[in-house]
Amino acid sequence: MESLAHFCCQNPDCKDHGLRGGTNLTACGRYGQQKQYRLLYCRTCKARFSERKGTPLYRSHLPEATATSILKHIDDGCGVRQTGRLVGVHRDTVMRYSRLAGDHAQRAHDELVAFSPPDP
Ligand SMILES: [Zn+2]
Known part of the structure; x- marks a missing residue:
């Protein structure tokens, strides 16, 4: 079973919100058409949430390979219409995933930069 060390509680009212590597999370079930996603449970606040919550693919209806392919094409410099043609989705879908x-x-940048040491 895949580790939960890189997950954290997504409930902003929980005292363990945003703390990774704790022992408060367990996988309490699966969901999705092929039961491919885990449902996580926080023992601290008793909230359940998707392992994808807080990611650009949360509530995505596209297959994961298609969604990541869209983002790889955009990252590689392809235009919106070109990406839509290559991946086989509408240009509005490309725009929506790009914005997400x-x-x-x-x-992620703001969170990581906030912990950078100050420049002397
Ligand atoms: Zn919690």
């Missing part, structure tokens, strides 16, 4: 990934990357 961009917002997520900005939040």
Whole structure:
């Protein structure tokens, strides 16, 4: 079974919110058409949430390979229409996933930069 060490509680009211590597999380079930995603449970606040919550693929209806392919094409410099043609999705879908990934990357950047040591 895959480790839960890189997951954290997604409930903003929980005292363990955002703390990775704790012992408060367990996998309490699976969901999805092929039961491919885990449902995580926080023992501290008793909340259940998807292992994808807080990621750009949360509530995604596309197959994971298609969604990551969209983002790889955009990352490689392909245009929106070109990516849509190559992956086989509508250009609006490409835009939606690009915005989700961009917002997520900005939040990750802000979180990581906040802990950088100050420049003397
Ligand atoms: Zn919690």
